[in-house]
Each structure stands twice: as C-alpha cells, then as structure tokens.
Amino acid sequence: MDSSLAYIVTLAVIPVSIAFIFLIRKRNSSSLKLPPGTSGWPMVGESLQFALLGPQKFVKDRMKKYSPDVFQTSLMGEKMAIFCGAQGNKFLFTNENKLLTSWWPQSMKKALLFPEFVEDSLKEVSALKRSFMHDILKPEALKQYIPVMDALAREHIEQEWAPHKEVKVFPLSKKYTFDLACRLFLSVMDPEHIKKLADPFHLVTNGMFSVPIDLPGTAYNGAIKGGKMVREELLRVIRERRKELMENKETAAACKDLLSRMLLVTDEDGQYLSEMEISNNIIGLLVASYETTSTAVTFVLKHLAELPHIYREVLREQMEVAKTKGPDELLTWEDIEKMKYSWNVARESLRVTPPAQGAFRESVADFTYSGFTIPKGWKTFWTVHTTHKNPKYFPEPEKFDPSRFEGSGPAPYTFVPFGGGPRMCPGKEYARLEVLVFMYRIVTQFQLKKAIPNEKIVYHASPVPANGLPVLLQPHGK
Template identity: 75%
Template sequence: MLTIAAFFFSQRGSGSGETLPPGTTGWPILGENVKFAWEGSEKYVTDRMKKYSSDVFQTSLMGEKMVIFCGPQGNKFLFTNANKLLTSWWPQSIKKALLFPEFYEDSLKEVTAVMSSFTHSILKPEALKQYIPVMDSLARQHIEQEWAPNKQVKVFPLSKKYTFDLACKLFMNVDDPAHIKRLADPFRLVTNGMFSVPIDLPTTAYNGAIKGGKMVRAELLKIIGHRRKELTKQSETEGGHQDLLSRMLLVKDEEGNICSDKVISNNIIGLLVASFETTSSAVTFVLKHLADFPHIYDQVYKEVMATAKTKGPNELLTWEDIEKMKYSWNVARESIRLTPPAQGAFRETLTDFTFASFKIPKGWKTFWNVYTTHKNPDYFPEPEKFDPSRFEGSGPKPYTFVPFGGGPGMCPGKEYARLEILVFMYNVVKRLKLERVNPNEKITYHSSPTPMEGLPVRIKLHENN
C-alpha cells in the first residue's frame, strides 16, 4: 500500500491539477544510469517513447530528475526556449572531471563566459575562411606522414590525432608534437571517462577522467602562464595575428580585472571538448561509410577531383572550394544522421512550464536526444539505409535532423565542424582508396560512438598520386 501511495503522489502535480510526464526514475541514487549505459542511447530512448509517450517522458540520470523531450515538437520547444525557460547545464560529475574545484558550483554560463564573448568573432565567416588553409595544410601533412606510408591504418585514433592537433594549432598556436602529446594523452582519459558511471575508484573510467583532468589543467596553466609572460614583453603598439588564447588573456571582467589563468583554462577546456570528441567521431564514421559504399565513394571522388584539377601543386583550399562540395556534405550529413557523434545535450529549467499537457517543474533537468527523430521512419523512410539524397533540395523536415541542435540553440561550432570534416574528406579521398578490414566491427557508445577495433582499413594510393 505504501508503494502504491508513493507512486500515486509522485505522479501528481503541485496542487494545480497538472501531472508530471510519465516514466520512472528507477532505483534510488542510481536512477536509470545503468540501464541507459547498458541499453545505449538509441534503444533506451526509443523503447521509452513507445512505452510512455512520444512527446516527453521522465527518468533519472546523472543523479538528477530529468525529462526527455521527443520528436520535432520537443526539439523545437527546447531550442526556441533556450535562455528563456531553460539554460545550459553540465552534470556535476562532468564538472569534476573538467574544472578546478572552486568552479564546481558555478553555472555553465558563468564557467564559459569568456569563451562565449568570443564565439561570434571566432566563428564568423571571415574567421572561418582563415582557418581553411590551416586545416588543409595540416591535413596534407597528416595524410603524408600517418597514412600514405602504410598499407593499413586505424581510422579512429588517427582522426582524433588530426582533430586535436588542429584544435591546439588554431586555439593556442601550439604545434610542437611533444607538447601536444602532453595534452592529448590525459585529455583522452577525460573524454573516455567523463560520461561513465561517476564512481571515483581506482581502475574505473571515471577515476581516469578525474586524473586526466588534473593533468590537462596543469599543462594548460603552464601554456597560459608562458603566453602571459610573452604578452607582457610585447609593446602595446605591436600588431600581427593573435590566436584565441592570446586574445582571451586580454579580456577583462565586469569589474575591469584581467581574467585569472584558471578561468582561461576552463574556457580552453570547453573549446577542446566541443571541437575534439564529436568532430573526430564524425570524421571517422564518414570515412567508414565511404569504405562501406564504393558507389558513394566514387561520387565523392569525382567531386573532389573536379576541385583538385583547378588547384596548383601547393595551392591550398579556399572557402569557395569548400562551398562546391555539395554532394560530399550530403554524404557527411547522412553519416552523421545514422551515427550521430553527439547524442544530445542537457538543459536546466528556469521556471515551471507546461509541455504536451505535462508540467515540467523548475530545477528539473532536460535532455534532447537525436534518436527521437534521426531513425524515425516517419521522418526518414528506410531509416537504416545510407541515402545522401535525403539532403537534396529542401532536405529533411525542420527539427528532425538535429546533430547540431536547432533554432537559437544551434551549436555555434556547426560551421567549424563542417569545414573540418570536408577538408579532411577532401584530402583522404584525393589520395586514398579505403577498404574495411572487418566489416562486422562492433560499435560501442561512450560520449560518442566508438569502433571497438579503431576502424582498421586497408589503403591504396590513387595512381595519380
């Protein structure tokens, strides 16, 4: 009787006659974390949409009461009400892996305030156009050194290496291999464990993320301190290009004080997380699908060579070249639809509100997930089929293809990711033909999808190379 009564009252609103979304919060403390991890994001979400509601359901993840919004209407509601009814949020376990202890209780908006002030300037078209030659030059060097000399390579670790090297170069002007390795090795521990079950015991993935985070922060403080000394030696009248780190070091807060090294470190880590794991996963699975579907590869190759024939031997790619890669981008988007590099994002409710006739209380956390639409046959017929033509013309219905969010909540790094993916595709396809070593390789899901064997492929240089 007590169990029935507890269940009854847990489903009631706060006296207004409104009801909470259907669902279950699982076990005390553990919530449904284990089920979410065991079943995987796709099965977990689709099963509960069928069982509870195709609009919204409640659960408990990361130690928080949480509501999963579903379908195009749920996506639209969350994206268009960003910073109105909801705000960005990170679980405490993720903060502990990434940030200094004194920032654990700060809101995500406070933690990333410095980065947010630069988002527009570093991601506007004028800035992005300057990144393309750097991306192309580094991709050429990477293919030449890491791919071309071998008959077989593992795509996933190499994609991660390129992506991290590029982020270090563009954001901090760090390109020394030894220096990058001191950052990259512990950073991989962080990304491998920060979304795992938050048990901080020896040998657990989360423990590795905690230790890796400490090492990353220590290394970043060295870089920041060294750069700050360099800047103090420069004359105020000196011009020239400044990377993002140098610009951050000159930012002042509302009281006119220069931001501390720890604040800058938090923001650089935020940029690295945003630009590393998801993009390297996207690149990996684009190349996987090119290897799986030779007829798709051939079409991309034709488009790539049409551009390559207009370029001199040492001439780098431009914005105009990337804009011509229409079919290649459709291929990339279809790959991202089938194997989304990010599963969704968390928000926190700022006030009580109603959605689909259910009350969503203030302080509850929300989560939007790509799988409520990406593989729904109502929006993508034959959803498991790889078909880039889905993105021709007007493309999918609004708020159904949402790997980057949508509306005002659209990921500001979408264009950066698009350029990085297309530049890398161009350089790989221009030089190499790929063949999967194990077509039945299993995919696991951590923070992003991960091929269990690293996606080994046999490679063959094109005759014109």
C-alpha cells in the first residue's frame, strides 16, 4: 500500500516538475528581446525555404517582413540570427574571437573531417596558427606561384579548350583550379593521381550542403563516402612525404609546397602536427580554393561573354601585357600588377555573383545588437547580398559597372566576397592571381559567346550555371 502511494505521488510530481521547469525557462527566454522572425517547422526549420528561394530572396523577403538589421530563423537544426547590411558585417567581423567564434554545420564536418574531429571546435580542428596561413598565402610568398599558375593555365587551355569550338566553362574551371591546388599544395602532378583525389572530392562538394540524410543513393551519402576516400588518399601522400623528408634533409630544405611546410611546422607546444591534423587543414584549403575560385573564374568569363564592351577593354589591357612577353615567356608579378582594369572587372563580377554566400559564426556569450539579444550558443550568419545588391551602397546594383572600384572604391564593409576582420579569407590574394592569370590566357586567345543566352543560375553552396555555361570559342585572327 505504502509503495503504491509513493509510486502514485511520484507520477504526480514528475509532470508538475517538468511543467515548472518549462515555465521557468519560458519566463527566462521571454525576458530576452530576441530578434523578430520565425523558427519555421519543427526540426526542419526554414532550411527548405532557404534552398528553394535561394539565399538572396530568402534574406531580402525576411528583411522586409521582420527587420533590415537582424532577424531570427532556424537553418540546419540551429537557431540562427541573420545579420544584414554594412553595420551587421562590421559588428560580426570586429567581434570575432570576442563574442563569436567560427562554426561549421555538423553535416559539413561529417563529410570533410575524420570522425575523431567532428565534435571539436574549428579552432581545435585547424591546429595551425592562422598567422602561418597568412604567411604562406601573402603576396610575397605567392609571387613564386605565378609562373606555375600560368604554365598550367596554358597547358590546360591547349588540351581542353583550343581543340574545340564549344566548351563548358564551369566544369573546365573546376578542373583547372583543382589541378592547380594539387600541384601547389601537394606537388601532385600525375593526371591519374590527381583523378584519385578529384573524383571523390567532387562527391564531397556536390553533397556536403545537401539534405543531410545518410542513406544509400543520396548526395549526402556520396559526400560521406567521398570524404573518406579523400582522407585515405591524403594520409597516404602525407606519410610518403614525411618519410622522404626524414630520409633526405636536402629535400626538406628544397621543398616549397604547402604539405612540406606543414610537416615541418610545430604547434604552440613545439609538437609536430599529426597526419590527421595536416589532412584536415589541406582539405579545408582544397574546399576553399576549389569551390569558390572555380566559381569566380566561371562568372568572370560569363560576364565577358555577355558584355562585349567590357571584353574589349579587358582585351586591350591584356594585349598590352602580351606585347611585352616572348612566345614562351610566363607571367610575372609585375605583369599581374598591370591588370588593374581586369581586376576591377573581376571584383564587379564577385559583387554581382559572389561565389560564397556568407559565413557562419557561433555566439560564445549573450550579446545585444540593434536592440535585440543574441543568446549564447545561437549561430549567426552574414550574407553578401544585403550589401552587394543594396542600392544604398551600390546604385543600380544589377548593372555591371567596373568603375565602382576605381579610386577609393566601395565603402567599408559593403564589398565582402572574402569576408572581413580576423577571419577574412587568407586565400584572397591566391584567388586574385588565379583569376587574373586565367583571364589573361583566355582573353588573349579567344572571344567568347554564350551558347545559351538566358541560361538559368541555380544556387547550391555557390551559384552554378544550370548547363555548365557552354560558350562558343572564336580564336583571334580566324
């Protein structure tokens, strides 16, 4: 009888206790003035709307409905505050490592990283000091890469472009950027070896931002499998290189590629990086250099094919450079520095069609912005379109106008294809060189015409031409 009574009392107390805890939490939550917005459907949030509308329209609609400064939503199962405009960019960029830290979606980490690192913070995953990345990707260090970029661009165009009257720009741009990354980062040049990395890597990039359902046949399942194959191949390359460096000190001194330098660097405690840590860092660099740079190259060429008056000015500038070069002479840093109008064209392309849509952060403490509280643990997202396509910052934002970048250029925090603050993309200069070298080789050899005038642009992680951007090639002098 007593035990039955105790059981009944327990059953009565549990729901009352749960209700009390819920009310306390609700009261604490309601005492905060959260950004306006909606969390969407349970579990799913607004991820489906984000995918269907595309980031630009999704954000624009909610800015109009909720707030032009910041609004809340739920993406990938996370409560998220979307920051808008130049002030939003400035706040996030200047509070990096103070109120915010870098964050990747769990689904992305599962596709890219070893299982042992999936639960770690990005800071723990990277292992390398950010100053090291800046050192190896700063202009002085990159100067030596220009002839390599140019030689590979020339070889690539002779093999993949010149024999054809029509080509698809997007897949060829991806091939060039991946081949170049393998050569510069790993000294991998054999086509078959590159293919062993490229094929599974394509699976990763095609599926890591898809619906994270890990079932056979899904894009995400392909990304998981592809990531495992890439990591295994990278470990093999890393182990072979480490063995070479240990056996031959002269080779160690002569090695200039990124992998060799990573193998020789130590962390803050004087320890060499593990093979898995090096693999994580290389994968991060491959993703950044491959996805965004190939998209940047593609859309620069798209705009040149669409806008004859822009193309003519780029051709004029590039031919001035070409006149100073011998038949087999490769480009130098001094040549790149003469391509000022061409870089303005590339920057305007990055403004109109930015390869990266923004970036995530995680709040490490409660903070207030624009009168609203962002709780600790919420994720944040800044998006390029709230400034790039805003007439307040760029009059007639849909008009392609390279003159926007003459003189002092756009106002601070309005042109942000590479982010800003401490987390500004360290590969910005690498991307500039790669885009300009490729522009030079294409423009001085061909005139381009779009085969599908009104080809649709779809959005995945980056904007993608629906048909791969087929163009007709007209060699100069023919």
